[in-house]
Amino acid sequence: MDNKAQSEEKLEQIERFFVQYGAVPAGLKAAEAISGERRIFERQGVYYRAGTAVFDGKQFYLLSSIDNPKYAEIGILEDIDALPSDAPASAIEKAVRCAFGIEPYPEE
Numbered sequence: 001m002d003n004k005a006q007s008e009e010k011l012e013q014i015e016r017f018f019v020q021y022g023a024v025p026a027g028l029k030a031a032e033a034i035s036g037e038r039r040i041f042e043r044q045g046v047y048y049r050a051g052t053a054v055f056d057g058k059q060f061y062l063l064s065s066i067d068n069p070k071y072a073e074i075g076i077l078e079d080i081d082a083l084p085s086d087a088p089a090s091a092i093e094k095a096v097r098c099a100f101g102i103e104p105y106p107e108e
Contacts, residue, residue, distance in 0.1 A: 003059075006085075007052060010061055011038060013089060014050035017096040023048055028073055037075055043100060047072035051079075059085040061092070063099050 015038070023043035041048045047069070051062040061084075064077035071077070081095045098105045 007059070010085070010092070011050045011052070014061060014063070014092055014096065015039065015041070017093050018043070018048055018050070021096060021100050021102060023100075026072065028075070040072055040075070040077070042072075047077060048099065049077050053079075053082065055082070061085065061087065063095055065099060 018041045021043070023041035026040045026042040026047055028040045028047075037051055038049055046065055046067045049064045051064060053060050053062050060082040062079050063081040063083075064079050066072050066077040080099055083092060083095055087095075094103070097103045
């Protein structure tokens with residue numbers, strides 16, 4: 001599998017965890033079209049999106065969120081967590097659970 005296919009699979013995995021823990025696609029087509037980003041999900045009045053970024057030449061998967069629907073409608077979300085591209089599914093699931101407030105973030 002090439003990097004693009006692996007990246008897509010990991011992003012879809014994050015979105016499956018969003019749905020597993022109660023988020024639903026927000027249907028904000030304008031936001032997705034404007035930002036060129038992935039679907040935005042909503043859970044308990046908070047909007048979430050999975051994405052990617054490169055830091056120091058390494059790819060990371062991002063979890064982004066915003067609780068303001070006006071910003072969500074135009075695709076502006078804040079990055080709340082970054083996971084290395086080799087993060088296992090268990091780490092991704094834990095990050096989603098923390099982002100959703102299901103469990104606390106680990107102490108640093």
